[in-house]
Amino acid sequence: MSLQRMLKLHYVLVLVLCVSASEDFDWTKNERGSFIYGTFPTGFSWGAGGSAYQTEGAWDKDGKGMSIWDVFAHKKGKIFLNDTADHSCEGYYKFKDDITLMKDMKFNHYRFSISWPRIFPNGIKGKCSILHRPDSPLNILHRPDSPL
Structure with missing residues (x-):
C-alpha cells in the first residue's frame, strides 16, 4: 500500500472517530453545572496577566533603552x-486603572512583566533603574526582550 493511500485512510479514520464522538455531545445544551456556566471549586484563584511588549506601549518613554x-x-x-507595539493598549499609562478593574473583579493574582531595557536601559553596563523604587512587586522578566 502506498504512503499516500495510507495517509488518506488515516484521515478518513480520524474523521469517522471525530464524527462518532460528537454524536454523544449535545452542542446546544448549556447546563448551569458545566465548566462554562457553572461555578468553580472553592479556593479557585482568578487572575490576569500581561506581557510588557504586548501591552505596555511607551516603548521609548521614561528612560527605557532599546531592546533587540x-x-x-x-x-x-x-x-x-510594519506593525510595532509602540502604542499598544497603553498599559504603561493605565496600569492603575487595570489594577482597579482587577480588584473590582476580585482577582487574586496579577502576572505581569517588565521589559529588561526598563531595568537596564544601557544594557548590563548601566545601573539597575527599577530596583531603587520602594514599590517593586514580584514580576516576570521577558527573556527575549534583551537590552542592547
Missing part, C-alpha cells in the same frame, strides 16, 4: 504590515 526586539520591529519589512 525594538530594533528588529522598527526595520521596515520585518513585521507584517
